[in-house]
Amino acid sequence: MYFAPDQLYHVYNQGNNKQRIFYTRDNYLFFLSKLQRHLLPHCSILAWCLMPNHFHLMLRLKDAPSYSSDSKYSPGDYKHDVNPIYSPGDYKQDVHSHPVSKDEMSKRVSKEMATILRSYTRAINNQENRTGSLFRERTKAVCITCTDGVAKNWYMINGVTVIKVETPERQYPQICYRYILNNPVAALLVTRAEDWEFSSARDVMGLREGTLIDREVIKEYGLTF
Template sequence: MQFENENIYHIYNQGNNRQQIFFTRDNYMFFLQKIKDYILPFSDILAWCLMPNHFHLMIYVNKAKLDFINQNINRTRTLNQSLAIMLRSYTRAINLQENRTGSLFRERTKALCLTRNTELTPSYFNSEFGTVLNIDMPELNYVQVCFEYIYKNPIKAGLVNAPEDWEFTSYLDFTGIRNWQLINRKRIEEFITC
């Protein structure tokens, strides 16, 4: 994955062999803390949804690379490295909790750039309504469609009947039902039509 400043990315991964990655409410909360610690320093979060066997993040990258001081040594870390550290750390904790070994997530985490059309990013998005071109129509814009897709994920999986019924999504924060302060509402308003 190569992240670039001032672009929006849809980041997602699922359990290896589609296995469960969250076993308790505490696991979901622990993963959210990891997002806060490892992703938030680099980006603004526009949307997130944690499902029993996968996760989705939509982020706006402010800085793809940051300097950190660790034990009086100045080191540079990229968002890509920080994401990898986050997933490894979470995997170690779950392996310990579940008395298991090995990979928890699929080998490759996906990160699709939603704001740039290059040879690496498709100019279309397959949705439940068919193929949507990444065009300048707010209701059909790739960013808008992906934003809504993330929130509809628990419904599509048959876990709930409405997005506000799933606790582990930023939909509750976006709509003002809850205020966990992980998303950046001001940044969302720049890209999403409500």
């Protein structure tokens, strides 16, 4: 996966052979704690939705800050010290740090995403007494704001950039944003998006003070739900 600076990405993966990846409420919370621990230092999360057999994220790289080579993370693995739906993050950065390029930031996000999926797979395999891969081999990261060939969401017709969606008048980031949050409704899991606990719909609707999403970046892009 490559994440270009200042672009939005739709990141998603599903269970291998479309198998279930979340079995209990604790599984969802465990996965969310991993997003908080591994991604928030590097990314702004604009939307997220965890479904029984897949997940969706909308991400943007944060501005390249200074990170220490020996920065430490908590919470502890699978102990739910921090509930990312309700509680603030617990990423701690050392005082002595060095600058990180945006290319390095992109590599870190890819590496952290792989770490999340590997460690989550180990936990579920142990829980369910299973072996083998839990997720599909490749996690997709589709640029939804790129117009420079980084992703295939845009194409040229007679020198005009055209967005690759069914109805061209719709802006793709907005449609993708609503698609992510409405996913549980489309899957007939609930009748209203806010009835599904494991998405950021409740947070953007003001029904919960979730700490994963970056409300300022959501506002910057004018995304509404």
